[in-house]
Each structure stands twice: as C-alpha cells, then as structure tokens.
Amino acid sequence: MYKYDEYDQRIVDERVSQFRDQTRRYLAGEIAEDDFLPLRLQNGLYIQRFAPMLRIAIPYGLLNTRQVRRLSEISRKYDKGYVHFTTRQNVQLNWPLLEQVPEILADLAEVEMHAVQTSGACIRNTTTDQFAGVARDEIVDPRPWCEIIRQWSTFHPEFAFLPRKFKIAVCGSEEDRAATMVHDIGVHAFRNENGNVRFKILAGGGLGRTPMVASVIRESIEPEHLLTYLDAILRVYNRYGRRDNKYKARIKILVKAMTPEVFTEKVESEWEQIKDSASLLPEAEIERVSQHFIDPEYKGLVDQDFNDLALQAPIGFHSWLKQNVFAHKKPGYCAVTVTLKATGEAPGDVSAEQLDVIADLADQFSLGELRVSHEQNLIFADVEQTALIELWEKLSAVGLATANRGLLTDMICCPGGDFCALANARSIPLAEEIQRKFDDIDFLHDVGELDLNISGCMNACAHHHVGHIGILGVDRKGIEYYQVQVGGSASKGATLGKIIGPSFKREEIPDVLEKILNVYIEQRREDELFIDTCQRIGITPFKERVYAQAA
C-alpha cells in the first residue's frame, strides 16, 4: 500500500498545525460560527445531534495494522471505545470533543492518516473496489490511480468551495464493486486493443433527492491526461453548478440541465485549453506510485478443495466459507469479508477490542493489511486458504464471523435518528428488527445475494435507491414511516428502485420484507438472483402481495 514520503508527511503535518490554529481562533471567539463551519467540515468535523462527529479518511479503503491499532487507541482515548465504518470507506468517531480534535489529528498524522476533505463542498475521499489488486476479474489495478487522484485533490486550491460535495469512484474490474454509476465522477479503467491503460469517464451520477445514473462524458482518455481532464470537469462544475439552492447544486443537476452532450462539449473545450501544461502526468510518477502496489511475495500455493475443507471444520464454517470468502487471483489464496452486521450491533460499528483482534488477525493471516468496503464491512485480502478454519475460529470467538456477506442481513444502513439530526426515522433499530426476524441462516442462504439499503431520510446516505430492496424513512405528520422500493442496483448497469406503494409503520416492515421474499422464492427461475427476478417480473407481483387485503 502507499507509504508516505517526507513530502506527503509534511503536508499532513502542516494541515494539523493549520487546524490547530483555526480551532484555537474559533474557541477564542476570533472566528465566527458560520465562518468556522466550512473549515471544520473540510476536516471531517460535523456537529451532530448529541456531539461532534469526526470522519476520518481511509483513502480508497486501505489500512495497515498500525493504523487499525491507532484507530482503536484513539477511540478509547478520545471517544467511547468504538468506531463506525461508513459507506464511503471512511471511519467515524461519534463522540469526540471539539477541543481535542487537533490532538486526534496529530495522533492520526503519526500513522499517515488524516481527516482532510472528508466533508464539506469539496472533493471527497476517492473510493474503489475493496478487492482491488486481488480480484480475478480485475483489468487494471485501480489503487495507484486512486492515490494519484488523492494527491491531486488534496487541498486543490481551485476546488475547495464547490457548489456542493464531490465524490469520485474508480473501478478497474469487470464487475463494478464501487458504485461508480452513482458518483459525481465515475472512472472506469480498462485496457485498449494494444493493452494500454485507458479511462472511461462518467459524470453526473448521484442519489439524494434526485437520484440519477451517471452519463458517459468521454469514452477513452490516456493516463497522462487523467488529471487535467478531471480539472476541466471540476472547473465547469465550479463555474456553472447552481449555488442558489443546495438541493440543486450537485453536478448531476448541471449535467441534466445542460444535457450530457452540452456538458461534454463544455468540458472538452475547457480541457483543450489546459491539457498541455505541466500538469500532464509523467510516466515516472505513475511508475513511482504503482511501485507501492506491486504484488506482495505470494507463496507458490495450490487451490484447496473447499468441500474437503468444510468437512474438516465445525458446523457453521461451511456457510461462512460459502458466503464470506472471495476468490483471489493467486492460487491457494482468498479474500475474507468480516461483516459488521451482527444482530444487535449498529451496522458498521466495531469496538476497540474487536479492532485490536482484527489487527492481530490481519498481521497473522493477511500480510498486515485490512480493507474497508462501501458495504461497511472489513476485508482480509490475502488469506491462505489452508488458514481459513483457524481464522474463522478466531473471528467467531469475538463475534465477527457472521456468515451473511451479501445477504439480506448484510445491509447498508445510515446512522438515522439515533445520531443524525436530519433523520425522519431510526434506521438502526429497524435494521435490528429485520436481523431478528430473519435470523435463520439457512433461509438467508436460500434467498441468496440481496442488497438491502436503509436510509433515514431523503439524503440517501445508505444509497437506498440502488438497493435491490431499498427502505427510506419518511415523516408523515410527525410519525416515522418507511417507504419500500425494489429493483435498484449499483452495478455497471445501474438501475434505480421503484417504490411499491404507500409507506409502512416500522413494526410492519419485517413482514413486508417476508412477503417480498416469498414472491421471489415462488417466482425465481433456477439460480436466478433476487435482482434478476425483480427485473424480469417488475414490481406488480410484489405490490399485489404486499398490499393484498387479508381475506
């Protein structure tokens, strides 16, 4: 993974001093509340319902174990001993004190971490595939490109005050595991007919109040032009994006209003004027950054027979093996997902004790690294298959071996009314009620891969529009209700879900889900996934079942 040199280190150290000084001036009354707000946001600091919340960047989801241990220490020292992993591969502290934030940032800087641009109307943390570098369907390793984009976007002087936040996601594989179609910019890395790396650039995707799938802005761009092309898109957005209404300020609204064709023309003509500059990305820099992501020294292993493996293991291992273990490009290796979705725990939450165990296990079993996925899970990317049983046993001992990766109960869920001031509804208790209702692992495995996303309000932090089943908290005359949609997907052929009808009370939702699942089970063709059945049969059968009058 990328290792800071003295330059990178100096930049984050200077950021800590800058924020320390800003906090001091704020506390001394020299910076007004409104003027401080964007400054603290650009350092990931929100003031939430009960306390500030600090969002720490995990660039494209990669952590080493020193960093994991530091997060655990920080959560004990400055917070309540747990952290929350987010849907954008970041991590949040829910209860830090404003006065201590500069100290937290200094502790983070020591392990090459920061909270730069994790919030605010600027370019946010760039995200990618949690299986980058190890997936079998990978065409181009997205990580060096994410790092190059990270450096370009860090304190970009022209784009610190955009109309609204700006999120970039990079995908380098056949399957899109980074939801690039619903990002402000999606970058698809591929190889042209000569085997050279090229990028397809999409823009204008996003969810929130006006969900939209991104449009292709350019079919192919050479690596040396990647950054200037991004500059051109950002410049057009910075100048012409709406600033009068924050709900219409995202780039998706601009792309739609201009039409993708006109937007593209504007970008191209801007780019023509800036492309021949010192910002051209030299081969040497691509090489330098790529050196940080070359394969570790894998052993010459052979693939294990998973059936044999399962036979040697205690009960429970098999379903975990089937569900949480992902194929690796090297024989004899695999990637393991630790879902943070045990029943009764807020999705994405991990305690400091668990973090310490996870760090030890990553050292022992996965070359000292850990990844975060946008499904709010953690990944050991380089596990030897022969060590799987031992790893599973150790995870089970700390309640981290829930075999539900990709299943109904591995849901994406926002913090909702328990933490968030904007919420209409409490997503976390609902998540728990759903997990309690569907606690039969065999049933869940039978239902198979299913993305369930729960957002507490229109802001769609949990991407409910692209959940195969999406649940949205709405407010009806002061009472919390839940709207249900089906058929969304965050894959390359992204689709937005359709609302099945009037909303429900919270206690009704588990039964509604059961009806939806029953329709699928009855109608599915052999091996057909929930989403495929949905797309084949449409929403009517679901609607009829859910709203049928009791006879």
Added chain:
Amino acid sequence: MPRLLKNNEVFEDDYQILDSESEDLAFTGTLLIPARELDQHEKLLEQKQQPTGLFLDSDDNVESYADILSSFDLITINFPKFIDGRGYSLCRILRDRYHYKGDIRAVGDVLIDQIFMLQRCGFSSYYLREDQKAEDAIKALDTFSLRYQGSSDDPEPLYRKRKVS
C-alpha cells in the same frame, strides 16, 4: 477604511465600486468599475487620474472581457460570500489563459483562512473583511510549504519536483 493585504503588508486603501447612477467626484481612492457596466464609464476611464480597476463578480463571464483586460493594471474579483468558490476559477483563467500580469485582488467576503488558496490561484492582493486580523492574514500566505498540484502560482505539480529516494 478598508485594509489591503499586498506584498506581505497590510495597509489602508479606500475603494469604491462605481455604479451607473451615482458618481462621487471627490473620491480619490481606488475606483472599481463593474465589467458589466464598462461601456457606461468609458469617458470616465479616460479622465480619471486615480487608480482604477476592473470589477468582476463571481458569476461574470470573464471570456467576454478578454480583449480589454490588458488595459487595466488592476482586476478585482468579488466574493459575495467566501463559500462562493467561482472566483478561484476566474482568477486562474485570467492568469493561465489570458496571461494577465497585473494585480488581481480579492474583494468582498475575504477571510484569512482562504488566503492561501486564493494566492495559489493567482491572486496578488486582498481587501480583508473588516474583522480579519492583519497579522494572521500575512501568516496565512505561508500556511503550507508544499503543494501537490500545479496552479497559477507555480504550474509545476509536486510530481515534477519530487526527489525520489
């Protein structure tokens, strides 16, 4: 009296933005002429002896004024609110595309914590908002000693300077 940060110093510098109706003949400070109303002030431009500058608002289309930029020694770019970041792009276009060499000055809601980035985008002077401390503003010019990207202050990105160990 407005305070101007320029060449690492803060000093008082009175300015007025001309509007089409009124004209204060006795005013001797810096006159700023809104680009949109330029044609109404042509005569005035010829007569005035005092410093005059072009005034661009954040939503002005700088491309429309490309031809006349060089007749001004000073261009001011307005920040109606500091979170309105359009002025950063306008300034870069003035410097990088039109190679404007005169003074470019930020005016309006200009705060200490934006000065470093303004400078990077090519601003060379700043009318500070009333409540901003002069010494902190001067210090802010040196907030970071390194920058990743090329910009109007220095077009070479870090990746062209990095000494690889």
